[in-house]
Amino acid sequence: MTVAPFPPNAPNTPYAPHASPGIAAAATDLTKVYGSGDTRVVALDRVSIGFREGEFTAIMGPSGCGKSTLMHCVAGLDTPSSGSVRIGTTELGTLGDRQLTQLRRDRIGFIFQAFNLLPTLTALENITLPSALAGRRPDRQWLDRVVSMVGLGQRLGHRPAQLSGGQQQRVAVARALVSRPAIVFGDEPTGNLDSRAGAEVLGFLRDSVRELGQTVVMVTHDPVAAGYADRVVFLSDGRLVDEMAHPTPDRVLDLMKTFDTRDTRGTRSRTTGTS
Numbered sequence: 650m651t652v653a654p655f656p657p658n659a660p661n662t663p664y665a666p667h668a669s670p671g672i673a674a675a676a677t678d679l680t681k682v683y684g685s686g687d688t689r690v691v692a693l694d695r696v697s698i699g700f701r702e703g704e705f706t707a708i709m710g711p712s713g714c715g716k717s718t719l720m721h722c723v724a725g726l727d728t729p730s731s732g733s734v735r736i737g738t739t740e741l742g743t744l745g746d747r748q749l750t751q752l753r754r755d756r757i758g759f760i761f762q763a764f765n766l767l768p769t770l771t772a773l774e775n776i777t778l779p780s781a782l783a784g785r786r787p788d789r790q791w792l793d794r795v796v797s798m799v800g801l802g803q804r805l806g807h808r809p810a811q812l813s814g815g816q817q818q819r820v821a822v823a824r825a826l827v828s829r830p831a832i833v834f835g836d837e838p839t840g841n842l843d844s845r846a847g848a849e850v851l852g853f854l855r856d857s858v859r860e861l862g863q864t865v866v867m868v869t870h871d872p873v874a875a876g877y878a879d880r881v882v883f884l885s886d887g888r889l890v891d892e893m894a895h896p897t898p899d900r901v902l903d904l905m906k907t908f909d910t911r912d913t914r915g916t917r918s919r920t921t922g923t924s
């Protein structure tokens with residue numbers, strides 16, 4: 650069921666993230682402005698959103714609407730112009746560079762479109778690299794569970810070049826899950842995969858939520874990919890404009906068609922962010 654779109658300039662909040670327990674990550678009044686003067690772009694405009702623990706959320710919206718910026722700000726990869734982000738109870742704005750790096754390493758998992766595996770390391774070494782960098786031994790039982798969930802048991806000694814794209818992305822999924830992060834972010838994780846390999850990776854992400862209780866947030870353009878999520882949030886021109894629980898690809902497509910005819914931002918100017 651979809652919720653009503655936010656009227657232009659209304660508080661941009663699907664639900665009050667700070668008031669709710671069980672929130673893995675939350676952004677409050679998040680604004681990100683790039684450039685200045687004629688080149689000023691308001692990539693995010695007072696976005697407030699919470700990501701519940703053990704929930705799979707997809708972020709969708711037209712190209713340039715701010716999806717990656719939102720994900721990067723919530724993941725501590727980019728700094729907001731104003732507003733706040735917390736992972737669990739930790740406010741990112743209170744952290745120095747070193748603490749932020751540590752938080753990203755210990756509490757956040759990343760899956761990128763381009764897999765980002767180290768070519769000289771085996772699949773197993775790639776999966777355990779983050780723990781090794783943190784000076785920790787991975788929990789063997791957990792590692793076995795994650796590896797078997799993504800079906801890599803026979804491929805652990807292979808290097809990325811010896812694996813298919815789908816298998817490489819499964820390594821990246823296992824790498825993201827193995828440290829039991831508070832939240833896993835995927836930026837178009839199936840963008841470089843054919844539909845079968847993409848479906849496998851999405852199935853593993855969904856299994857990680859269902860079976861391991863993982864929290865997953867994924868940026869995607871693909872309604873089919875969004876259909877694997879528990880919830881889809883829709884951005885337009887830097888603002889949250891809608892959300893859908895229990896999405897199906899058809900319902901997502903139907904809703905996206907309505908965005909072409911909606912004025913989601915009223916009289917607001919895209920480049921200045923003023924009413």
Ligand SMILES: Nc1ncnc2c1ncn2[C@@H]1O[C@H](COP(=O)(O)OP(=O)(O)OP(=O)(O)O)[C@@H](O)[C@H]1O
Pocket residue numbers: 683684690691692710711712713714715716717718719
């Ligand atoms: N480093 C930057 N400097 C200037 N403008 C930027 C920068 N990064 C993003 N933008 C602008 O911010 C807006 C939002 O960009 P963002 O990449 O978040 O959109 P997106 O929804 O992820 O797009 P896509 O689906 O095409 O990847 C765009 O207008 C973009 O041009």
